[in-house]
Amino acid sequence: MSIHLWFIYLSVIVAIIVTPGPSALLCMTHGAHHGSRRTLATVAGGIVAALTLMALSALGLGAILAASDIAFQIIKFAGAVYLVLLGIAAWRASPPLHAESMSASTTSDDKRIPLRKLFASGLMVGIGNPKDLLFFSALFPQFLDPSIPVLSQLGLLALTWVMVEGLVMFGYAAFGKKFVLGLDRLGAGKLFNRVAGGAFVVAGGALAAMRR
Template identity: 45%
Template sequence: MSLNTWLLFLVTVFFVSATPGPNMLLALSHGIRYGVRRTLPTLAGLLTALGLIMAGSAAGLGAILAASELLFSLVKYAGAAYLIWLGIKTWRAAPQPLGQGPDSGSRAEGSAWQRFRTGFLVAMSNPKAFVFFTALFPQFMDASAPQGPQLMALAGTFYVIESSWQLAYAAGGSRLRSWLNSPLRLSWMNRFAGGSFMAAGVALSGISRH
């Protein structure tokens, strides 16, 4: 692809990734609760799912989801149910005192594997992502040129930008730790995060594959 095409893709993805959604909200909320270092497993889960979604889209799964109303609906409602469940769990969570250091945290706050799994499931919960990549990538590809190198360039660019924004959200959350470290503010933070996850789940249940 030409340099101009790649730069256009870069700008497009920069603003798409910056838009707050379930992935960025999770990075922010875990950054607040665990600090940046302990949120890295969460980001690893989000990015692992992202890689699988891009690979599945390249393999044609996105086109299958776009063509099958039943399959799309099954994935959609399963993802929506998970986000709503996560939102209820977060809303009802008792305020836990945050550590004083930027990356401190207790074992009671969950293992690295639990945070990785949460990140993975949140990122995988939206079937629209498969359709998004299937629709987005071809717009910036030259059909007359080899497809493999172009897909790798686009996927690599998206991966770097997405991971940078996730890290920025986690770091921003970490900076709020000292201000939020009171039972009342933590309770409101849990309700805000939980409500946002539930709203995302409800919104996801209403989307169309078109």
């Protein structure tokens, strides 16, 4: 792959990943409730989801999904239900962390929710949209040079995606933390939960209504 083609790929995925979506919303919410450092587990879950979808697309399962309406609908509605459940949980959650407890990282929320659950949430949200699998199946071939070994090119594409997604999603987590601290100073900490919960439900509804 030429450096010119790589820069085109980089610009495309930066635009895609920076655009807010369910994963970005999840990282913001976890950043607000658990702090940006603990939200690295959520970010890692999203990255593993992306790598899984990349591997499945490379194995040709993206084409199978494109041809199977039943499989597409099952994955789509499972992802939609999970987003709605996240929305309900966010709506009913206690107010996000205060500045003092967030810096100390000793809140009951931190003790109650282990890192593996944050990771699992990131994984489920990342893998619950069947269009992502179709997206990787359509995107990667555009940047592959048939005269060069494909495996090394796929590795470079995947590594680039991982680095960009990791940085951007951590940025969303840090923003969520800062944003909720600002709301907390205004005495509106619970407002974040209401907005995030509503956004998750809307995202779930949009996913359920999505067509290929």
